[in-house]
Each structure stands twice: as structure tokens, then as C-alpha cells.
Amino acid sequence: MKQEVEINDTSRRSFLKTAAVATVATAACGSLACSCSSKQAPATEKVKLLSPDGEIVEIDSAYLNHHENMAVLSQHEQRVGIAGKKFIMVVDLALCKNARKCITACQKHHYRPEETEWLTVKLMKDSEKSAPYWFPKQCFHCDNPPCVKVCPVDATFKRQDGLVLIDNDRCIGCKFCMAACPYSTRVFNWDEPDMPFNVQNMAYSAETGVPAKVGTVEKCDFCPDRSREGLLPPCVEACPNGVFYFGDENEDTVTNGSETVSFSQLIKDRAGYRFLEELGTKPRVYYLPPKDRQFPVERGYENLPDNLKARFKDIMEPGKKKA
Amino acid sequence: MELNTYQQEAFDYQRPNIEKFGKKNWFWALFFLLWIMVGGYALYLQIAKGHVVTGMRDNVVWGLFIVNFIFFIGLSYAGAIIAGLLHLFKVSWGKPIIRLAQMMTMISVIVGPIFILLCVGRFDRLHHLFIYPRIQSPLTWDVLAVLTFFVGSAIFLYMSLVKDFAVYRDAKLNIPKWRQKVYKFMAIGYRGAASQKRHLIISQNLLAIIMIPLSIIVSSILSWIFGMTLRPGWHSTIFGPYFVLGALYSGCGVLIVAMWVYRKMYKLENYFTNKHFTNLGYGMMVLAAAYGYFTFSEYFTDWFGSAKWDSEVINKLFSPADYGWWSLFANFVGILVPIIIVAIPKTRKPGWITLAAFFMVIALWVKRYLIIVPTLETPALPMQDTRMEYVKYAATWPEWALTFAGIATFLLFFTLMSKFITVVPVSELEDTSHHPHHEPAAKK
Numbered sequence: 001m002k003q004e005v006e007i008n009d010t011s012r013r014s015f016l017k018t019a020a021v022a023t024v025a026t027a028a029c030g031s032l033a034c035s036c037s038s039k040q041a042p043a044t045e046k047v048k049l050l051s052p053d054g055e056i057v058e059i060d061s062a063y064l065n066h067h068e069n070m071a072v073l074s075q076h077e078q079r080v081g082i083a084g085k086k087f088i089m090v091v092d093l094a095l096c097k098n099a100r101k102c103i104t105a106c107q108k109h110h111y112r113p114e115e116t117e118w119l120t121v122k123l124m125k126d127s128e129k130s131a132p133y134w135f136p137k138q139c140f141h142c143d144n145p146p147c148v149k150v151c152p153v154d155a156t157f158k159r160q161d162g163l164v165l166i167d168n169d170r171c172i173g174c175k176f177c178m179a180a181c182p183y184s185t186r187v188f189n190w191d192e193p194d195m196p197f198n199v200q201n202m203a204y205s206a207e208t209g210v211p212a213k214v215g216t217v218e219k220c221d222f223c224p225d226r227s228r229e230g231l232l233p234p235c236v237e238a239c240p241n242g243v244f245y246f247g248d249e250n251e252d253t254v255t256n257g258s259e260t261v262s263f264s265q266l267i268k269d270r271a272g273y274r275f276l277e278e279l280g281t282k283p284r285v286y287y288l289p290p291k292d293r294q295f296p297v298e299r300g301y302e303n304l305p306d307n308l309k310a311r312f313k314d315i316m317e318p319g320k321k322k323a
Numbered sequence: 324m325e326l327n328t329y330q331q332e333a334f335d336y337q338r339p340n341i342e343k344f345g346k347k348n349w350f351w352a353l354f355f356l357l358w359i360m361v362g363g364y365a366l367y368l369q370i371a372k373g374h375v376v377t378g379m380r381d382n383v384v385w386g387l388f389i390v391n392f393i394f395f396i397g398l399s400y401a402g403a404i405i406a407g408l409l410h411l412f413k414v415s416w417g418k419p420i421i422r423l424a425q426m427m428t429m430i431s432v433i434v435g436p437i438f439i440l441l442c443v444g445r446f447d448r449l450h451h452l453f454i455y456p457r458i459q460s461p462l463t464w465d466v467l468a469v470l471t472f473f474v475g476s477a478i479f480l481y482m483s484l485v486k487d488f489a490v491y492r493d494a495k496l497n498i499p500k501w502r503q504k505v506y507k508f509m510a511i512g513y514r515g516a517a518s519q520k521r522h523l524i525i526s527q528n529l530l531a532i533i534m535i536p537l538s539i540i541v542s543s544i545l546s547w548i549f550g551m552t553l554r555p556g557w558h559s560t561i562f563g564p565y566f567v568l569g570a571l572y573s574g575c576g577v578l579i580v581a582m583w584v585y586r587k588m589y590k591l592e593n594y595f596t597n598k599h600f601t602n603l604g605y606g607m608m609v610l611a612a613a614y615g616y617f618t619f620s621e622y623f624t625d626w627f628g629s630a631k632w633d634s635e636v637i638n639k640l641f642s643p644a645d646y647g648w649w650s651l652f653a654n655f656v657g658i659l660v661p662i663i664i665v666a667i668p669k670t671r672k673p674g675w676i677t678l679a680a681f682f683m684v685i686a687l688w689v690k691r692y693l694i695i696v697p698t699l700e701t702p703a704l705p706m707q708d709t710r711m712e713y714v715k716y717a718a719t720w721p722e723w724a725l726t727f728a729g730i731a732t733f734l735l736f737f738t739l740m741s742k743f744i745t746v747v748p749v750s751e752l753e754d755t756s757h758h759p760h761h762e763p764a765a766k767k
Contacts, residue, residue, distance in 0.1 A: 151457055172451050180553070
């Protein structure tokens with residue numbers, strides 16, 4: 001929550017809203033717990049709460065148990081999403097230098113191994129004479145998602161807050177969604193995922209995709225678990241250049257952690273566009289063209305280890321043929 | 324069950340085939356079983372270790388398995404259409420081969436779906452297809468379609484078998500008691516009474532009328548698994564009819580090959596006559612031309628339009644460094660050769676036609692591979708992956724083992740079925756020109 005300090009008023013309001021929702025939810029759990037914790041001394045402060053039956057009750061604040069994190073979300077809550085939100089992302093291509101901090105942060109947050117990249121940085125070269133540029137790409141959380149349309153068991157779904165998530169307890173692993181996604185976003189667990197023991201035994205949530213399961217599909221989830229805590233996704237936080245602006249379309253606000261701006265203004269000023277708009281998938285990720293770049297494209301190539309360099313050799317060193 | 328002399332003759336001729344299970348039959352049955360066991364071991368590996376044992380990866384998410392699925396399920400749709408048409412239009416020369424077409428339908432609708440199940444990462448969750456069905460998904464349509472088709476073709480086959488079961492029941496065959504009991508049960512008390520005859524004919528006609536459009540529908544639905552995605556080479560409006568034609572065409576080829584094998588195996592020259600080969604050959608030629616026309620339209624449109632993503636796939640299909648040679652094989656052997664063989668009177672002979680059909684069937688299998696894999700190897704975004712197996716699909720031995728196990732299952736079913744029922748239907752036969760006494764036996 002400390003990260004929120006620098007954020008301007010609009011976004012603080014949204015944060016407070018989230019906090020309010022969280023309190024009510026906690027309280028709902030708390031009211032069940034309050035009868036058990038009667039040993040505590042009563043305090044004078046009274047709190048108004050909504051009981052599970054829909055009645056407003058007044059409870060002494062000392063009876064409430066405070067929980068650091070949200071209780072495990074129900075299946076229904078995971079599928080409906082965070083009320084009032086419409087998550088959106090803007091990626092500033094002028095700022096990316098392929099530092100790959102977003103990738104490692106994402107992998108760490110989801111306990112994914114090095115070779116599994118939910119978020120990946122491509123080197124794009126649109127035509128023969130055009131200049132190459134770094135192109136970070138996560139799930140676009142399309143508003144007309146081709147993956148959701150083809151899932152035969154409703155394991156991947158579209159939420160009210162705009163997110164497209166996967167329930168890997170339900171996924172049968174037919175991979176139809178992977179064939180249908182035009183952006184190669186989805187990743188399959190071809191063998192038993194390698195995870196720490198304590199992670200393997202965590203309660204599964206579609207909002208985190210953890211723990212991963214063999215024979216199921218997974219992908220970038222925009223980290224709604226972080227949003228519920230009022231935090232930004234790890235990729236946004238980790239980026240040293242503030243490439244990613246994450247926010248809420250309803251509030252028309254996006255932030256990259258250090259500056260918070262109007263989404264519509266940003267798109268207007270910087271000629272934001274969506275990748276492969278012609279496919280009609282209506283992505284929720286916008287790109288700002290790499291104009292007035294902060295770094296030469298080589299900066300993202302020179303210091304890479306050889307195995308990563310090999311990915312981009314065709315474009316960066318067109319003269320040399322692959323071994 | 325009363326049979327006329329011609330039918331009686333046909334039955335007596337085939338009687339040993341269903342009475343005895345000879346050494347040769349044992350040999351082939353065990354040979355096929357061996358292959359199936361190797362496939363079983365591959366399946367065990369796939370389940371124990373995950374799909375990592377296959378060549379499929381995040382870009383090419385489907386491989387040999389779905390190719391086999393399209394191939395086998397196509398055969399079954401073709402069999403139903405051919406049997407339905409021959410039955411409905413009362414084609415008298417077609418009577419002896421209806422059974423064969425229906426057998427092909429039944430067997431491949433059992434073998435085909437096994438392969439789509441092999442594409443699924445979680446066997447333990449297959450029931451999710453029924454408890455959480457999402458009706459929007461073409462895969463759900465396909466589950467419904469294949470199940471409907473399975474039931475339909477089983478009843479269609481059975482209805483045409485009832486009379487024959489009655490024949491087997493009454494024939495005092497030299498077989499174990501349990502088999503006699505099975506025949507008796509399966510004949511459901513058919514005695515050839517006028518009302519029984521009428522009911523049977525009505526149900527057969529109805530089933531034939533249902534099975535033909537059903538085959539077209541389910542074949543199209545199969546194509547929509549690919550056609551409904553946004554990928555180049557798949558996202559095509561002609562994919563439905565293209566798959567229907569491809570199914571019919573390859574099914575026609577397999578039918579010719581099956582006819583030839585049974586003719587050799589059981590010496591059925593009097594029933595699978597040269598005329599059958601010529602007629603099915605003509606059918607094959609027409610279908611080849613139609614399939615060629617569709618293939619040409621598909622490639623020509625993409626090539627001429629030359630949109631970036633489409634061109635990438637077309638270039639892969641026609642560049643010798645990628646799939647050029649395979650494309651040449653698929654389109655030359657799969658389309659041109661059968662036309663030429665049937666068109667020239669000199670080669671319009673059972674042997675030649677069968678040879679052409681055999682290679683055409685293989686070419687059509689390759690064609691399905693060329694529909695699936697190059698498209699999956701061409702995502703919209705550059706792959707930029709250093710893991711070669713993620714960039715280029717190469718089938719692994721478990722995939723091949725399971726493929727051959729599938730073919731072995733297909734052939735094993737044919738072997739066993741021909742020991743349980745007569746390959747040439749007895750009670751449906753008509754005394755036409757191919758009466759053994761009227762036509763000299765085909766050259767051996």
C-alpha cells in the first residue's frame with residue numbers, strides 16, 4: 001500500500017473504494033468469527049457491518065478478526081471479477097530496452113521457471129526497411145476473445161472487469177484456445193510443473209494461476225490478486241523505465257508506478273493503437289508507437305546472454321547466418 | 324429365413340469365413356495386437372510423463388494425433404454417405420459393397436475419436452465436456468456430432484445386419500454355442516414376415532436419409548474446429564465443403580483398397596467384380612477432380628491475395644526447403660494420379676485402381692498434415708524461440724507408435740468383423756448380371 005502514496009487524487013479514490021470493498025468482505029467473514037472470539041475485552045468503538053443475511057448490524061470493533069489477505073475467493077467471485085473495474089494497459093514502446101525485468105518479476109510472482117514466459121519481449125521489424133523495436137507482449141485480455149469462444153468446458157472465461165482468466169481445475173487440456181489465440185499468448189504445461197513443495201500445496205486460484213498443473217493451459221492474468229490488494233502487477237512495478245501503464249478504463253486512469261495519467265489523453269497524445277486491430281479481437285492492451293525513443297534498440301541486445309541473443313540474431317545481425 | 328438360390332449360394336460360399344478362424348487370421352490378429360501393445364506403452368508414457376513425450380509444443384499444439392483424427396473420422400463419414408446413397412437409390416450393383424462401406428464407417432468412428440482424446444492433456448477430466456459444456460465452442464459441437472454419428476452409424480449397420488443375423492441363426496453353423504446365442508439375440512426374432520420386412524425397410528430408408536446429411540453436417544463441424552479460428556490456411560469459408568469432399572474422396576479410396584484385400588483374402592471375385600472397381604474408380608476420379616478444384620481455389624486465392632500472414636503459410640507449403648516436396652506429393656499422387664489411372668482404359672483395372680487408391684489415401688493423410696502443421700508453425704508474432712522443438716514440429720516415436728497402433732486397431736477390427744459377419748451381405752443380394760453362373764470369374 002505504500003506505493004500508493006505518490007498517486008494522485010483520482011487513483012487514491014479508487015484505492016479507497018477497493019479498500020472499502022475489502023473491509024466489507026472481511027467483515028462478512030469477521031461476523032462469523034466474532035462469536036468465537038468473545039474472550040477479548042470489549043472496546044467502545046462500534047462498527048456497522050452487513051451480515052451474510054443482508055442486515056446491517058452494529059458490532060464492537062474488538063470482536064473483529066483482522067486478516068492480512070483476502071480469504072480464498074469462491075469460484076463464483078473468481079469468475080465474476082472485481083466490481084466496477086475495467087482493467088486496461090498501455091505499453092510505451094518508446095521506453096522499452098528489453099531489460100527483461102518484467103519477465104523475471106512475472107516468473108517470480110507466479111513461480112514459473114525461466115523458460116516459461118507469460119510475458120515476453122519480441123523484437124519487431126514490421127517491414128524490410130523499417131527500424132526494429134522491442135515489443136513487450138502479455139495477454140491482451142481481448143473484449144472479443146477468440147480463446148474463450150472455443151473453450152469446450154468454459155475453463156477460460158471473460159470477467160466483468162475485463163480480464164480473461166483460466167480455471168486450471170476445469171481445463172481439460174485440449175489446447176483449442178492455444179490454436180485460436182492469434183497472439184501466441186498461452187502456454188501449456190507439457191510435463192509436471194517444477195514448483196517448491198509449499199507452492200504445490202497452495203489453494204488454487206484462477207486469479208493467480210498458482211499452483212500450475214500438468215496438462216493444462218496457463219497465461220498472463222493481469223494479476224487481479226495484486227489489484228485486490230491495491231497493488232500494481234509485478235511486471236509494471238519491476239520495469240525500470242515505466243513502460244507499462246496499468247489502470248482502470250472506468251476511471252480513465254493508468255499508472256506506471258511513478259506517474260498517473262489520463263488513459264484517453266495518453267492514447268490521444270501519443271497515437272495509441274492496438275496490435276492487429278484488424279482481427280477484431282478488441283484487445284485491452286494499447287501500444288504507444290516507438291517515437292522519440294529513449295534507448296537505441298541495440299541496448300536491449302548487447303548485454304544479453306548468448307541463448308537469448310540467438311532469438312534476435314536474424315534481425316540484429318542480418319548479415320550473419322545462423323549456425 | 325428364406326433365401327433364394329443366389330443368396331443361398333453367396334451364403335454357402337462365405338460360410339467357412341465366419342465358421343473358421345484360421346492360422347493366417349491368428350497371425351494377422353496377433354500382429355496387429357502387437358502394434359496395439361506398442362501403442363499402449365506409448366500411451367502409458369504419455370499419461371505418466373505428460374505430453375512432453377510428444378513433439379507437440381506451444382506453437383504446434385496439435386500434431387499427428389489430430390491428423391489421424393481427421394483422417395479416420397473422414398473415412399467414417401464417407402462410408403456413411405456411400406452406403407446411404409447406394410441404399411437410397413437402390414443401386415443394384417452396389418448391394419455387395421454396402422456392408423463394406425458400413426463396416427468402414429463403424430470401425431473408423433471408433434478409432435478416430437481415440438485420436439482426439441490423445442490430444443487432450445487431462446484424461447481424468449473428460450467428463451467436464453458433459454458437466455460444463457460450452458455450447459459456443461466448435462469442439463462441443465464436434466463432441467455432439469461425433470456421438471450422434473456414432474449412434475446413427477451403429478444403428479444403420481445393425482439394421483442392415485438383422486436379416487443376415489437371422490440367416491446365420493438358422494444356418495446351423497459349426498460354431499460355439501455362445502456365438503449361436505449372440506446371432507439369435509441379434510436377429511431379434513426376424514422371420515421374414517411381411518410386417519417385419521416392411522418395418523425393416525422403412526427404418527433402413529429413414530436411417531439412410533438421416534445419415535447422408537448427418538455426415539455432411541458432422542464433417543463440416545470437424546472442419547470448423549480449424550475454420551473458426553483466425554489462422555491463415557484455416558480461416559476459410561470453403562473449409563466445410565472442403566473437408567466433406569476430402570472425407571468422401573479418401574473414404575472412396577479406402578473402400579477400393581478394402582474391396583481388393585477381401586477379394587484376395589476370401590476369393591470374392593464374383594461379388595467384388597471388376598465392375599465395382601471401375602464404378603468406384605469413376606467415383607474416385609470425379610471426387611479427385613472436385614478435390615483438386617477446391618485445393619486450387621484455396622491456394623490460388625491465398626496466393627493471389629498475398630496478404631502477409633497468408634503468404635507466409637503459402638510460401639512454406641510451396642518452398643522446397645519447407646513442405647514443397649510434401650505438397651507436390653499430396654497434390655500429384657493425391658489428385659492427378661488417380662484421375663490419370665482411371666481415365667486411361669488400359670489402367671482402368673482393379674489392380675491399378677487399387678494401387679492408385681492406396682497411394683491417394685496416403686497422400687490425403689499427408690494433405691491433412693499439411694493443413695494442420697504449417698499453419699500452426701506460422702503464428703502472427705515472430706516465434707523468436709531458441710528451443711527448436713518449439714519452432715518446428717517433429718513427431719516423436721510415441722506419436723508414431725500410437726498412429727500405427729490406430730491403423731492396427733482399424734485393421735484388427737476389419738479382420739475380426741469379417742470373421743463374425745459375412746463381408747458380402749447375404750440377404751440383401753440381388754440376382755443381377757454378376758451372378759456367378761452368368762459372369763466368368765474375374766481374372767486371378
